[in-house]
Amino acid sequence: MTSHADLIRALDERDTADFSALFDFLRIPSVSARSEYTGDMARAADWLAHAMRGIGLEAAVLPTGGHPAVLGEWRKAPPGAPTLLIYGHYDVQPPEPLELWTSPAFEPTIRDGKLFARGSVDDKGQLWAHVMALSAHMRARGTLPLNVVILAEGEEEVGSDHLAPFIATHRERLACDAVVISDSAMFAEGMPSILSSLRGLAYFEVTVRGPSTDLHSGMYGGAVVNPAMALARALATLHDKRGRIAMKGFYDRVRPFPTAVLKGMRKLPHSDTRFRKALGVRALGGEAGKTTLEKLWTRPTCEINGMLSGYTGEGAKTVLPGEAMAKVSFRLVPDQRPDVVERQFKAHLMRQLPASSGVTVSVKALHGGAPWRADLDGPIFDAARAALRNAFGRDPVIVGEGGSIPVVSDFERLLKAPVLLAGFGLPGENAHAPDEWIGVDNLRRGARAMAFLYDEFAARYSP
Numbered sequence: 001m002t003s004h005a006d007l008i009r010a011l012d013e014r015d016t017a018d019f020s021a022l023f024d025f026l027r028i029p030s031v032s033a034r035s036e037y038t039g040d041m042a043r044a045a046d047w048l049a050h051a052m053r054g055i056g057l058e059a060a061v062l063p064t065g066g067h068p069a070v071l072g073e074w075r076k077a078p079p080g081a082p083t084l085l086i087y088g089h090y091d092v093q094p095p096e097p098l099e100l101w102t103s104p105a106f107e108p109t110i111r112d113g114k115l116f117a118r119g120s121v122d123d124k125g126q127l128w129a130h131v132m133a134l135s136a137h138m139r140a141r142g143t144l145p146l147n148v149v150i151l152a153e154g155e156e157e158v159g160s161d162h163l164a165p166f167i168a169t170h171r172e173r174l175a176c177d178a179v180v181i182s183d184s185a186m187f188a189e190g191m192p193s194i195l196s197s198l199r200g201l202a203y204f205e206v207t208v209r210g211p212s213t214d215l216h217s218g219m220y221g222g223a224v225v226n227p228a229m230a231l232a233r234a235l236a237t238l239h240d241k242r243g244r245i246a247m248k249g250f251y252d253r254v255r256p257f258p259t260a261v262l263k264g265m266r267k268l269p270h271s272d273t274r275f276r277k278a279l280g281v282r283a284l285g286g287e288a289g290k291t292t293l294e295k296l297w298t299r300p301t302c303e304i305n306g307m308l309s310g311y312t313g314e315g316a317k318t319v320l321p322g323e324a325m326a327k328v329s330f331r332l333v334p335d336q337r338p339d340v341v342e343r344q345f346k347a348h349l350m351r352q353l354p355a356s357s358g359v360t361v362s363v364k365a366l367h368g369g370a371p372w373r374a375d376l377d378g379p380i381f382d383a384a385r386a387a388l389r390n391a392f393g394r395d396p397v398i399v400g401e402g403g404s405i406p407v408v409s410d411f412e413r414l415l416k417a418p419v420l421l422a423g424f425g426l427p428g429e430n431a432h433a434p435d436e437w438i439g440v441d442n443l444r445r446g447a448r449a450m451a452f453l454y455d456e457f458a459a460r461y462s463p
Contacts, residue, residue: 004390007451010136015444018135021051022128023108025090026117032067032091032158041067041154044090048152055135057150062170064162067091067154071173074134074148082379082461083147084454085176085417087407088127088183089156092119093432100434114437121438122431126182126423127152129443133451145458149174156183156407159367164410171414177461178380179411180453182446184401184423187268189439192388192396192449194381195421196261197297200332200371201404202341203305205364206231208324208353214310215320225358228309228324234352234361235326238302242288245302245330247348250341255334255373257298264398265293297400301331327366331402338368369406372419380420383456388422391449396422422449 011018030044031037045061045068052059052072059072070090075083095105095118103109108117115125130150137144151174153163167174186193210227211220240246272292276284286295295301305328310321330341346363353361374381376398388396401421408419424446430436 004448004452004455006140007133007136007455008448010140011132011444011447011451014132014135014139018128018132018447019440022115022125023117025051025124025128026108026119027106029095029106030091030119030154031094032155033094038067041091045070045152045154048090051131052150055131056138057134057148059150062166064153064155064166066158066162069154069163069166070150070152071170072148072150072152073173074144077144077147077458080463081146081458082177082463083149083175084457085174085179085411085415086127086130086148086150087152087179087181087411088130088150089123089153090119090127091154091157092122092124093157095434097434102435105434105436110440113440115440115443116435116437118436120436121185121425121429122436123156123183125438125443126425126446129182129424129447130180130450132447133454136447136451137454145455146461148454149176153407160407163407164414167410167414174415176415176417178378178457179415179417179419180380180384180450181405181408181419181421182423182450183405184421185425185427185429186423186442187397187399187427189426190392190394192392192394192445193399193422194376194384194388194396195374195401195423196376196398197257197333197373197400198371198405198408198421199297199300199402200336200338200409201367201369201406202330202332202338202345202365203367204328204342204345205366206235206326206328206349207362207364208234208359209322209362210359211320211322213322215322217318217320221320224320226320227359228321230353230357230359231307231309231324231326231361234349235304235328237352238328238348243286244288245300247302247344249344250300253335253337253340254300257373261398262294262298265297265400266291268293268397268399293400296402298333300333300336303329303331305329331404332371334371334373336371338365338370342368369404370409372405372408372412374419374421378418379460379462380418380457383453383460384420384422386456387449387452390452391445422453424449 309324
């Protein structure tokens with residue numbers, strides 16, 4: 001087994017300096033969503049490139065068509081060594097509402113073993129764990145056991161619109177044998193986790209139109225088809241009584257999860273009672289016959305995200321609305337595709353609201369992303385299991401994620417490399433919300449795990 005004692009010592013010796021540097025990084029309000037922070041975005045990119053150079057990497061700030069990307073490189077490994085691409089993002093969510101922060105969003109503060117700041121867990125802190133790990137290697141040994149490329153983007157929080165074209169443009173420079181991303185959470189405290197799947201997304205805006213304008217509901221109600229009622233009835237047909245999605249052909253492309261993965265999920269210490277109480281709901285719903293974790297991680301969904309029609313202000317205004325609108329999203333699992341679901345959704349609505357129904361329906365696709373699932377075989381996953389076990393003192397668990405990270409599929413599609421997702425956050429760390437935090441001990445252990453990962457992957461890789 002590879003000895004990591006020198007890496008642990010190097011991390012411990014520089015612990016205070018590493019956290020001081022992270023505090024400086026977190027103080028930069030790199031909010032990608034708002035134009036008034038454009039200068040801070042550039043400042044954060046320059047700061048990160050400078051930090052990479054400080055540990056011995058070559059680094060450059062590169063244009064993307066939006067906020068810049070930071071590219072760090074170290075390519076001096078022995079012949080035959082693998083290349084590892086580390087991905088993260090330096091942009092953060094807006095801090096509002098400011099009054100709900102216990103301490104200012106961009107003034108990092110440690111309380112009760114937690115580091116509070118915007119970006120602490122999503123994703124500056126987790127990205128910085130890799131910089132700490134690389135720095136430990138360079139200080140302990142003066143070299144790295146593999147070639148490394150760090151790609152830090154500045155648009156993850158606004159959809160990564162320019163990232164796929166950037167990867168395609170710089171495909172040769174980004175070529176690698178594996179990708180590692182630390183922008184996720186462990187299942188629970190003390191339980192290191194490898195993320196095995198992400199759901200995709202197909203998101204639509206549906207508009208149903210009737211009369212050319214709002215009408216008096218007393219003078220016209222009962223004789224004119226109400227678009228709001230028509231839309232509500234159509235949306236109510238999207239699920240059957242067992243919670244399954246009732247669109248023709250919807251499940252045709254769903255690839256079953258391996259039995260071993262499902263069994264592992266059922267062994268995780270999940271409690272429906274605690275889950276329900278944490279959310280403040282009286283009962284849980286969804287597809288009958290599936291556990292809660294299976295519903296969240298392995299099954300597709302259809303949800304109404306918003307509805308608007310007629311008069312919604314204070315008091316009464318009795319109108320028959322001229323149109324009604326709803327936002328509807330589908331979370332997808334392998335091998336479903338957003339474009340196929342779009343066709344199925346439109347066909348379903350047209351069956352419910354044909355031309356003879358007295359209303360017209362239109363569907364606009366707003367966003368789509370492919371689902372992803374890792375095979376969990378190969379040297380990068382074997383290396384991750386060993387590195388996480390050594391850093392946390394127990395074997396990692398395999399988990400899923402109900403949300404979407406489109407860049408994962410982009411990396412696999414464009415670079416033809418496996419992607420490892422291993423993050424060090426925890427559920428409830430308020431990413432995107434006031435009082436965002438990351439556990440200080442988890443950050444330290446995460447840096448250890450990544451330092452170990454580089455050794456373990458280099459040792460297991462064969463060209």
